[in-house]
Amino acid sequence: MSFPNAAAIALRDTQLRHNLARATGTIRARRAAVVAEVDDWEAQRDEAARIKDSALLDLDRQLERLERTVSAAGGCVHWARDAAEANATVVKLAADAGGGEVIKVKSMVTEEIGLNSALAAVGITAHETDLAELIVQLGEDRPSHILVPAIHRNRTEIRDLFEAKLGESELSTEPSALTATARRYLRERFLRVGVGVSGANFAVAETGTICVVESEGNGRMCTTLPHTLITVMGIEKVIPRLTDLGTMLPILARSSTGERMNPYTSLWTGVVPGDGPQAFHLVLLDNGRTDVLADRLGRQALRCIRCSACLNVCPVYERTGGHAYESTYPGPIGAILAPQLSGMREHNSLPGASTLCGACYDVCPVKIEIPSILVHLRSRVVDAGKAPRGERSAMRALARILSSRHSYEAAQRAARLGSLTPAQRLVAPLSAWTASRDLPAAPPQTFRRWWREHRA
């Protein structure tokens, strides 16, 4: 379904509207407060963008370096061209490790490739261990936010879900009670399951160190308790140096959860005998990313560190929620990333899912020029022949009218006589405007006519 249609359905869900307005409003305020504490925030943004660009513009060498350092530390690196290759690799590794189950750290990239279904297809059960991901999984639902996947659910809905799926009764809606319930359910799995699967927030080429940040401690359980750890990461997650984390970690925490630092930051380098997982596999996933890299402007999207600040400030996202985007990555970043990752074959209505208000760029910690990229992608959609029927010829006709004072003034005369201006007639049916808004009547005299009569 196109975004406008999916959004029209989502907008009718009044509970969703309330949940989202409340949740995004809270995170927005928290972020604004901790960003205001920082004197050199703009300089930090510049530095974070520079670090990501330095890796992206040198990606082939950075990735080969990462492969060498990870291998030297006892890890095993696998390359995956697309989702199918990545899934096949993880499925085989998990099957070989045995047990029929994996525990998962919250990860966008495994959502992107549909790993859980691929595992299920061969009889391996994936347990999501992040509280919100667990809520999504138990509800047979889809994540609707990058950081807060169950943002569309409120406490009462979660209580009802836990009672239905975890055999609880008379649960309170207090967050502490809900968390304790999830913890009891998850602890047993942490101790039992021998294979962990994670994504990566950063991977350091210099040292082969993988970094995962989280708030609940579940991630650390998954990356330390199992005997086998499999990490899937998009190739854009590599950063050159370990010291780069000094910039990236605090800017991520302040931008995403509105904290000075996130509660749990796990760093590991290969395998340490007798301590933690004894087998470590790193799956490097392309899945469209090198094509994104080929677009001079669009490649900025690969700087994204998945903080989701752009979602929380987006007036479109706040009203429609994440599901309307029908992509793994919703909100403003999703609107520029999803179509590009698909090679502009899918998600063609997403670049249009923005008023270009610019709020996303202002909060982006790595300064992705989202509005400019949206505009750029709109032209790529047009160039790919995917614009709405008749739009191209209409826009050309309008440009011809506006290309000379003569034809422009003739069109103004027509508008005054009660017929619609070409712009109104051509871009969409008039009802798209008048369903909710009145149109002003064309005044008897244009400005230029008045100027000519009184001032020229």
Added chain:
Amino acid sequence: VRVALFIACFNDTFFPDTGRATVEVLERAGCTVDFPEEQTCCGQLHINTGYPREAARLARIQLRALAGAEAIVTPSASCAATMREHYPGLVGESPPVHELCSFLVDVLGVEDVGARFPHSVAYHPTCHSLRTLRIGDAPLRLLGNVRDIELIELPDAETCCGFGGTFSVKNPDTSTAMLADKIRRIGETGAEVCTAVDNSCLMHIGGGISRLRAGVRTMHLAEILAARG
């Protein structure tokens, strides 16, 4: 100071009062105003809808029409933003264009244009004025010096109204949801007038208010500055 007025096709055709008010205010601030009549449309609609080639053609026509002007002033922040932000990439140059309020305050140093407007007013900072041109509080400084005006702060003022050019017709439901929240906030102020520096946003907001018979009117800021009460 001699300035060229870029009226914006939208104002020219639908909001001529804004154009007359702009001329009046500029002259009061000591400017001599020219109106180069070959100007048509800045190309914003074409750029933002994904037609950069057509937009480049329109951009070249505007540059030609406005050539030689030392300062270009427009009562449309989004058109000024288009010329500033997109023209360099489209046609390799950008004209010396200013949004009206920012020209008065930041270039001329004028914050009082001798207006009187005995009404309560809520100011909506439009996205392009706020986050592209970054004109800051220039409009509020000018409004603050209008005699007998009652300025009422608009809650969530910096949130987009939901217009977004073709967004308003390509995504009418989302656009309307955003508009509903904006109108609710305007209603909460109890103001008689909602003002801004872009008639496109005001046509959207005003169109919604009018449909709801909500009893508030929209008015371009230039018209308040031109008012003598």
